[in-house]
Amino acid sequence: MMIDQNTRKRLFEAVANRVIAGADELTDLDRAIGDGDHGTNMRRGFEAVLAAVDELAAKNLADSLKGVGTTLVMKVGGASGPLYGTLFLSLGKSLADDVSREQVADAFAAAIDAVKARGKSDVGQKTMLDVFLPVLAVLREGGDGLPTRLKAAARLAAENTIPMRAIRGRASFLGERSIGHMDPGARSSELMIDAVADVMEGCA
Amino acid sequence: MVEQMVGGDVPLGWCGGDPDGGLGTNVEAIMAAIDRAWSEKGVAILVDLGGAETNSEMAIEMLPESRRNRVVVCNAPVVEGAVMAATEAASGATLDAVRRTAEELTPA
Numbered sequence: 001m002m003i004d005q006n007t008r009k010r011l012f013e014a015v016a017n018r019v020i021a022g023a024d025e026l027t028d029l030d031r032a033i034g035d036g037d038h039g040t041n042m043r044r045g046f047e048a049v050l051a052a053v054d055e056l057a058a059k060n061l062a063d064s065l066k067g068v069g070t071t072l073v074m075k076v077g078g079a080s081g082p083l084y085g086t087l088f089l090s091l092g093k094s095l096a097d098d099v100s101r102e103q104v105a106d107a108f109a110a111a112i113d114a115v116k117a118r119g120k121s122d123v124g125q126k127t128m129l130d131v132f133l134p135v136l137a138v139l140r141e142g143g144d145g146l147p148t149r150l151k152a153a154a155r156l157a158a159e160n161t162i163p164m165r166a167i168r169g170r171a172s173f174l175g176e177r178s179i180g181h182m183d184p185g186a187r188s189s190e191l192m193i194d195a196v197a198d199v200m201e202g203c204a
Numbered sequence: 205m206v207e208q209m210v211g212g213d214v215p216l217g218w219c220g221g222d223p224d225g226g227l228g229t230n231v232e233a234i235m236a237a238i239d240r241a242w243s244e245k246g247v248a249i250l251v252d253l254g255g256a257e258t259n260s261e262m263a264i265e266m267l268p269e270s271r272r273n274r275v276v277v278c279n280a281p282v283v284e285g286a287v288m289a290a291t292e293a294a295s296g297a298t299l300d301a302v303r304r305t306a307e308e309l310t311p312a
Contacts, residue, residue: 037222037226037227041228044222044223073231073262073266074231074232075223076225077221077223077224077229078228078229078252078255079226079229079255079258079259081259081262082231082258082259082261083258088238118258118261127243168291169254170253170254194265
């Protein structure tokens with residue numbers, strides 16, 4: 001599957017627009033169990049991505065992903081900057097322009113490991129990782145209707161963070177009180193997966 | 205506070221706030237602060253909250269290779285740690301000694 005310049009631009013725009021559209025919701029989620037800046041920070045980061053999207057998409061997939069990662073690191077301005085930045089930077093290390101599903105899954109798995117190391121976290125701690133791991137599993141399965149199944153997996157995984165108790169991040173300071181609220185990072189991850197899946201459906 | 209205590213003896217840098225100037229953190233500002241505090245002995249970083257720590261680690265990784273292994277983030281409370289670190293640094297201590305002094309304040 002060729003991820004050409006046009007596709008790269010559509011992917012980055014879709015993800016950025018999706019996150020920006022959800023920024024107020026992310027802020028609300030983060031007010032409940034964080035410091036209320038997740039939406040603002042992510043909006044800032046992705047507005048910077050949008051502003052540079054033509055320049056970013058003009059590079060090959062690897063360099064454009066690294067460009068997105070660097071932009072997020074420099075512009076998000078909160079704990080999620082290094083985390084999402086690391087995700088994209090890592091993806092940019094292992095993807096050529098022409099990729100198979102397995103290669104994307106391998107790259108995603110490596111990127112998840114990089115995020116785990118960066119955030120000193122793991123699945124089960126009520127974070128973005130709790131969305132990434134289930135989505136990776138579906139990606140590895142492959143099969144029919146993949147975009148729809150990826151979206152459903154991301155949606156379910158984000159909802160599954162609601163009853164979890166936070167063990168990482170600002171929410172962990174709330175202990176039991178973090179239960180009953182969706183993790184904001186899980187929601188922003190879901191939004192991104194959703195956007196990518198939409199573009200995939202458009203390419204099919 | 206630290207500047208008052210160690211005056212011009214120790215190069216210092218500080219920063220705070222996100223790229224728009226609100227509450228938060230900013231990798232570029234951290235890198236600039238590291239540069240202002242730079243000396244051949246290196247830089248000890250004291251941070252307040254988790255986001256600052258992760259962004260500081262990121263900033264260190266983005267430094268030129270020649271500087272990267274001489275910048276450390278101390279696991280210490282920001283105010284007391286900075287004061288102790290600066291005092292230790294002013295006495296001519298190595299980066300390692302400065303870090304250990306700051307981290308003595310943190311319960312094991």
